[in-house]
Amino acid sequence: xxxxxxxxxxxxxxxxxxxxxxxxxxxxxxxxxxxxxxxxxxxxxxxxxxxxxxxxxxxxxxxxxxxxxxxxxxxxxxxxxxxxxxxxxxxxxxxxxxxxxxxxxxxxxxxxxxxxxxxxxxxxxxxxxxxxxxxxxxxxxxxxxxxxxxxxxxxxxxxxxxxxxxxxxxxxxxxxxxxxxxxxxxxxxxxxxxxxxxxxxxxxxxxxxxxxxxxxxxxxxxxxxxxxxxxxxxxxxxxxxxxxxxxxxxxxxxxxxxxxxxxxxxxxxxxxxxxxxxxxxxxxxxxxxxxxxxxxxxxxxxxxxxxxxxxxxxxxxxxxxxxxxxxxxxxxxxxxxxxxxxxxxxxxxxxxxxxxxxxxxxxxxxxxxxxxxxxxx
Numbered sequence: 001x002x003x004x005x006x007x008x009x010x011x012x013x014x015x016x017x018x019x020x021x022x023x024x025x026x027x028x029x030x031x032x033x034x035x036x037x038x039x040x041x042x043x044x045x046x047x048x049x050x051x052x053x054x055x056x057x058x059x060x061x062x063x064x065x066x067x068x069x070x071x072x073x074x075x076x077x078x079x080x081x082x083x084x085x086x087x088x089x090x091x092x093x094x095x096x097x098x099x100x101x102x103x104x105x106x107x108x109x110x111x112x113x114x115x116x117x118x119x120x121x122x123x124x125x126x127x128x129x130x131x132x133x134x135x136x137x138x139x140x141x142x143x144x145x146x147x148x149x150x151x152x153x154x155x156x157x158x159x160x161x162x163x164x165x166x167x168x169x170x171x172x173x174x175x176x177x178x179x180x181x182x183x184x185x186x187x188x189x190x191x192x193x194x195x196x197x198x199x200x201x202x203x204x205x206x207x208x209x210x211x212x213x214x215x216x217x218x219x220x221x222x223x224x225x226x227x228x229x230x231x232x233x234x235x236x237x238x239x240x241x242x243x244x245x246x247x248x249x250x251x252x253x254x255x256x257x258x259x260x261x262x263x264x265x266x267x268x269x270x271x272x273x274x275x276x277x278x279x280x281x282x283x284x285x286x287x288x289x290x291x292x293x294x295x296x297x298x299x300x301x302x303x304x305x306x307x308x309x310x311x312x313x314x315x316x317x318x319x320x321x322x323x324x325x326x327x328x329x330x331x332x333x334x335x336x337x338x339x340x341x342x343x344x345x346x347x348x349x350x351x352x353x354x355x356x357x358x359x360x361x362x363x364x365x366x367x368x369x370x371x372x373x374x375x376x377x
Contacts, residue, residue: 003027003100004079005033005085008069013045015201022093030097038087039073040066067175071168082163085155088200089198090123098193099157108162108188109179113150117194118182124197136217142175143225145224146184148192152176152217155195162188174220191295226289230282238275244268251315261345269354280365287372313366321359327352 061072166182252261
């Protein structure tokens with residue numbers, strides 16, 4: 001199989017030649033037919049000339065960004081297998097053979113893991129090693145069940161077929177997270193191999209910006225997981241609000257020696273409405289993400305559109321609205337019986353208004369979801 005080794009480069013004149021030579025030696029030693037591509041992202045230190053002096057291909061990408069550089073380099077790669085790694089000499093390209101062997105074994109994505117391997121002293125800031133990377137990787141595993149220990153390792157390998165399926169789009173450092181997320185959602189075969197992270201050989205500041213790039217990774221994960229961003233919080237708020245209102249529907253009660261009354265019921269109504277709106281936003285976001293290739297379709301939308309249609313949605317919304325309207329009619333009838341005098345049915349009025357609002361939202365949301373379903377088809 002033909003192998004492409006792709007290295008992103010931004011002012012790496014101190015280390016680029018070392019990385020290229022290690023990769024060339026590894027390919028020669030293993031008798032692997034391949035190429036080396038340097039994806040330059042606007043270097044101004046002569047890195048391009050260094051790369052060409054080693055006889056490798058240089059792909060120039062002027063749009064700044066780690067992801068942009070990689071996507072440009074991989075787009076020009078001819079390999080059936082693609083191995084990527086940073087060109088700051090923090091990853092040892094002599095390890096190419098270990099990644100190549102796993103791809104030959106049938107894996108779609110081979111991830112290096114520094115956390116299960118070795119990290120040289122001073123190679124990774126303690127904030128990244130013990131806080132940022134474990135937390136972000138843990139969140140990614142909770143959201144997408146990837147089972148990866150080091151989601152941001154810069155050395156990894158994948159097949160051309162797997163890369164085409166993933167349809168990666170991000171421009172910055174979140175490119176690393178996107179690859180793992182898409183591979184997990186597509187149920188690709190993933191494996192990790194322990195590697196060593198060396199101190200990089202640059203004298204300048206690293207390109208990574210801890211808080212900016214950490215937030216970009218977290219933001220990307222949230223945007224690609226509508227269930228965790230919208231659905232579960234919305235479901236929690238809706239259930240909490242409805243339970244609060246039902247407990248207070250007939251009479252107040254004491255909790256911990258304190259009176260729980262109408263002010264809490266109003267709060268419960270607000271939670272119910274907010275929760276329902278968040279759930280509907282989650283459904284819209286899920287459909288948008290699928291239709292714009294953020295995430296694969298999966299079974300959620302298939303089941304939802306199989307069960308849900310416009311008529312059923314309208315019937316459900318009309319039923320909820322009718323309950324609220326009927327309760328409102330009961331309150332009006334009681335008020336008429338009192339001959340317009342003093343009257344206190346605020347509990348039922350709060351509950352009725354909540355049902356009227358949610359019923360109306362169900363009706364109009366049904367129309368909008370039906371439109372989205374037609375567009376999706």
